Amino acid sequence: MKVGLFIPCYIDMLYPKVGVATYSLLKKLGVNIVYPIGQTCCGQPMANSGYQHLTCDTDQNFIEQFKNFDAVVAPSGSCVLHIKEHLKGEDNENKCKAAHIRENIYELTEFLTDILKLEGLDASFPHKVGFHQSCHGQRGLNLSSMSEKTAPYFSKPEQLLKHVDGIELIGLDKHDECCGFGGTFCVAEEAVSSKMGKDRVDDHIKNGAEYIAACDMSCLMHLEGILKRAKSNVKVVHIAEILNNESVN
Numbered sequence: 492m493k494v495g496l497f498i499p500c501y502i503d504m505l506y507p508k509v510g511v512a513t514y515s516l517l518k519k520l521g522v523n524i525v526y527p528i529g530q531t532c533c534g535q536p537m538a539n540s541g542y543q544h545l546t547c548d549t550d551q552n553f554i555e556q557f558k559n560f561d562a563v564v565a566p567s568g569s570c571v572l573h574i575k576e577h578l579k580g581e582d583n584e585n586k587c588k589a590a591h592i593r594e595n596i597y598e599l600t601e602f603l604t605d606i607l608k609l610e611g612l613d614a615s616f617p618h619k620v621g622f623h624q625s626c627h628g629q630r631g632l633n634l635s636s637m638s639e640k641t642a643p644y645f646s647k648p649e650q651l652l653k654h655v656d657g658i659e660l661i662g663l664d665k666h667d668e669c670c671g672f673g674g675t676f677c678v679a680e681e682a683v684s685s686k687m688g689k690d691r692v693d694d695h696i697k698n699g700a701e702y703i704a705a706c707d708m709s710c711l712m713h714l715e716g717i718l719k720r721a722k723s724n725v726k727v728v729h730i731a732e733i734l735n736n737e738s739v740n
Contacts, residue, residue: 494524495560497596499570499708500532506708509729513566513599516735520607524564527556535573536674543577550578551585558588562606563596566731568628568707569674571598575632598632599731600648600706609651614736617657620728621700622649623691623714624667625707634706638667648706648730655733661698668694672713688717695725702728 494517498510517524533553534546553574557563565571575593580586603609624646628634635646652658671687692714695703703718703725705711711727718725 492523492561493559494522495557495563496524496526497530497533497557497563497565497570497574498526499565499567501712502566502708505712506729509566509708509731512729512731512735513564516731517564519735520603520609522564522607525560530556533570533573534577535570546577547581550589551581553578554580554585554588554592557592557596561595562602563592564599564602565596566599566706566729567709568598568625568632568634569709571596571601572627572631598628598634598706600628600651601632601634603651603734604647610654612651612654612734614654614734615656616733616736618701619659619661619699620652620702620704620733621661621663621695621698622646622652622666623670623695623703623705623710624648625705625710626669626673628706629667635667648704651734652704652730658733661695661700663694663698665690665694670710670713672710674709684713685717688713692717692721692723692725696723700725702726704728704730704733706730 496514502509514524531552532549534549537545574596578589578593580589624635630637634648636642636644652660669687670691671684676684703714708729715727
């Protein structure tokens with residue numbers, strides 16, 4: 492299987508170590524992973540702002556970059572969900588290519604659990620970690636169960652983290668509440684977004700977290716800003732960095 496690595500633009504620009512950790516982890520696991528250097532933003536910010544019609548060029552570029560891969564993997568549930576739901580081609584040929592990509596794009600932990608069937612990891616992270624369930628991954632990609640539904644609890648990311656030596660996953664009072672980031676929502680409704688983020692941070696701190704982990708660096712970026720303004724010692728870490736056994740400072 493030839494796999495294309497999609498690194499969202501905000502990770503590429505602001506948190507490149509997450510992209511490196513994702514690539515390194517997949518290589519360690521024997522995945523034939525390739526990073527197409529011509530990739531750009533997937534178009535989600537424009538679509539979220541009501542300008543889906545302006546994403547034609549980003550769609551076409553995404554198709555060109557990833558059309559020849561058996562699968563595409565990204566360390567971001569929100570970007571993966573956007574591609575799954577909105578990627579389109581302008582003619583019949585590109586529509587077929589877009590459909591292939593939509594059907595074969597995976598968030599990182601989804602790929603590890605559902606495709607690679609990963610059961611063990613050579614990783615160590617001796618810290619107390621609170622895991623934040625990001626909304627797009629949870630409710631859009633079904634990475635974990637939802638408290639509003641009467642169903643057995645599951646979490647694909649936490650399933651992977653339980654294999655990490657030394658990690659202590661702490662319990663949270665509200666394990667699947669939104670952090671308030673929501674992409675453009677945090678700009679349009681900054682007061683509400685900030686209050687929601689503070690609530691999530693307080694839940695983790697109250698329960699003794701040293702780190703807040705998640706599958707989406709966008710949510711962690713929002714929470715990190717709140718933590719830094721409060722001069723908290725709690726840090727954020729992407730799940731790829733933990734699973735890759737990186738030293739996180």
